[in-house]
Amino acid sequence: MHSFSDLALAVYCPRKLYYRREDDRDVPADVERRRALAFEYGTLLDADDALLRSHPIAVSPDEFRTNLSHARGRLERWSEIAEPPxxxxxxxxxxxxxxxxxxxxxxxxxxxxxxxxxxxxxxxEPQSVRAVAAAKALAWERSTPVETAFVEYPAYGTIRRMDISTRRKALYRRAIRTVEAIDGSPPRLADDGKCTACEYRDRCGVRTRSLRSLLGI
Known part of the structure; x- marks a missing residue:
């Protein structure tokens, strides 16, 4: 049985998934704080600048309120998103x-x-795969089709509705195949930007190059 997070990592970087399986670490506290914003939309939507700056938002207070206001006006299921059952x-x-x-x-x-x-x-793509996995699991439990899912980026006040399309299902199937094919360490990425911030960069051995070296300066 594959986890949603394994499938998302398989799309992002199979080698990172390999190392993550060997490393039983907790979710970082800053990630938890950002995710917690998704359950405070009602308060944050009308918050003043000082209150917003006391939260881990990643944009200016004005941009955050604008993004969240657009989500409220655009999403038919805003009330459930803001106060999930x-x-x-x-x-x-x-x-x-x-x-x-x-x-x-x-x-x-x-x-x-x-x-x-x-x-x-x-x-x-990693969040797309994770959302499709959740939709498929929900459909299996409820014995009913699940045609849509949502992905929230609460530090930016951004909420996206996504259809469980044929293309997204194909990406999910690719992630399943990738996870099942991992037997030992997968090949390294070739100087990919994903490596720069990866917590396994030193163990992985990927050499990242600066902009100056890439330009030959």
Whole structure:
């Protein structure tokens, strides 16, 4: 049984997944603090600058309020997102299991909360795979189709609705194959930007190059 987080890491970097499996570390405190913002939207939406700056937001107070206001106006299920009927729900499907940070009802839909930065449009592939995994597990438990999911980037006040499309399902299937194929350490990435901030960089042995060296300066 694969975990949602393993599938997300398999898309991001299989080698990082290999090291993470050997390293039973807790979720960093700063990640937990950022995720906690997803359960305070009602308060934060009307908060003044001083209160917002006391929270781990990643943009200016004005930008944060603007982003969150747009989400409230755009999302039909805003009330459930802001005050979810269920939170931190363990879902177990046919192939994978893991935590949906929020679970909406009528129709059922999972929401995954990310501590990171949102892309300009849509969601990053690791969060897409995680959301599809949660939707599939929820569908398996409820014996009903789950057609949509949400991905939240609360430090930016950004919430994205995503369809469980054929393309996203194919990415999920690729992640399943990657996880099942890992037997020993996967190849290193080739000077990828992902390596710079990776906590396993020293153990992995990937050499990252500065902008000056890449430009031959």
């Amino acid at each position: 269920h939170r931190d729900v363990l879902l177990t499907g046919r192939e994978c299991r893991g935590i949906a940070h929020k679970l909406l009802e009528g129709p059922p839909a999972p929401s995954i909360v990310s501590a990171g930065r949102p892309p300009e449009n849509g969601v990053w």
